[in-house]
Amino acid sequence: MMRLALRASVIGLLLLAGCNRNQEQTFQGWIEANLIFVSPDEAGRIETLAVREGDRVAERAALFSLDDDLQRAEVAEREATLTNAKAAYDRANTLLKKAAGTQKALEEAEAAMRTAQARLNSSQTRLARRKAFSPVAGTIQQIYFRAGEIVPAGRPVVALLPPGNMKVRFFVNEAMLPKLALDDTISIQCDGCPGGLTARISFIARTAEYTPPVIYSLEERNKLVFMIEALPREPEKLRVGQPVTVRLAAAERKEAAP
Numbered sequence: 269m270m271r272l273a274l275r276a277s278v279i280g281l282l283l284l285a286g287c288n289r290n291q292e293q294t295f296q297g298w299i300e301a302n303l304i305f306v307s308p309d310e311a312g313r314i315e316t317l318a319v320r321e322g323d324r325v326a327e328r329a330a331l332f333s334l335d336d337d338l339q340r341a342e343v344a345e346r347e348a349t350l351t352n353a354k355a356a357y358d359r360a361n362t363l364l365k366k367a368a369g370t371q372k373a374l375e376e377a378e379a380a381m382r383t384a385q386a387r388l389n390s391s392q393t394r395l396a397r398r399k400a401f402s403p404v405a406g407t408i409q410q411i412y413f414r415a416g417e418i419v420p421a422g423r424p425v426v427a428l429l430p431p432g433n434m435k436v437r438f439f440v441n442e443a444m445l446p447k448l449a450l451d452d453t454i455s456i457q458c459d460g461c462p463g464g465l466t467a468r469i470s471f472i473a474r475t476a477e478y479t480p481p482v483i484y485s486l487e488e489r490n491k492l493v494f495m496i497e498a499l500p501r502e503p504e505k506l507r508v509g510q511p512v513t514v515r516l517a518a519a520e521r522k523e524a525a526p
Contacts, residue, residue: 293516297438299500301508303409304433305424308334309397317415319408319426329402331426334419339395346388353381406430409508434503436467438514439493448472448516454498457513462505467498 312334319331360377363369410427413419436456440448448469456465473495498514500506 293444295438295440295514295516297436297512297514299506299508299510299512300435300437301409301429302433302435304403304406304428304430306331306400306403306426306428307422307424308400308419309421310334310394311419311421312336312398313418314413314415314425317411317425319411321408321411323408325402325406325408325428327402327405331400331402333399336395336398339391339398343388343391343395346384346391350381350384350388353377353384357381400425402428404428404430406433429508431503432499434500434506434508435470436498436500436512436514438496438512440496440516442476442492442494444516445472445494448496452516455515456500456506457515458506458510461512465500465502465505467500469496469498471495471497 314332315335316333317331318329318333319325325331357374357377357380360369360374364371364374406428408426409429411425412423412427413425419425436454450469450472452469454467454469456467457463458465476492476494506512
């Protein structure tokens, strides 16, 4: 709801600024991010939580672990099954060499041994995945479950933000679209931010964010706005949700060209 309200206010400011040529190349936007959500494969109770919100973690750093009693018991059971299957295979092989057994019995024993090994590998994988590790380096943005709580399978426990997943989002009117292109540079200004921040345009919407009535008048066409996204070159100096002022330096260069 906060994002929708912020987007509505940004679009309103953009439309108000459309009459002033000096303001056509300055727009209000905000910082968004594509978070990475880390969740368990199976339901369980969280035993340990190794991070806090705001922590910076390296790739493969421990995040949390779930209770693993059932998985350990399953591994032990299937280890025993594999041991018995190997013994049955060895016995069938010995009998075949003594001409007291058959090739079919040996093949069946070998198949049983391979099946037991595959099931053990599956159980060991399930056991290993009771511990979650960070898939990338980044910052812990939010924690949804705490130690002692039961988390369902597939529900995120931790939201992780890699620096490269931050983006600037803003809107421009229809008249500005021909002046923009992918990889153009924009400048970013915000309260408390250092000067000289820039970003590279990575996305230009192909459809309008706001659609007027079917019959287009000149006034209604001025209400068409298109979403633009850009990747900051120094994302560590920005914060998610932070309002920013965007200046389209690339557009200025194109207008100034003869």
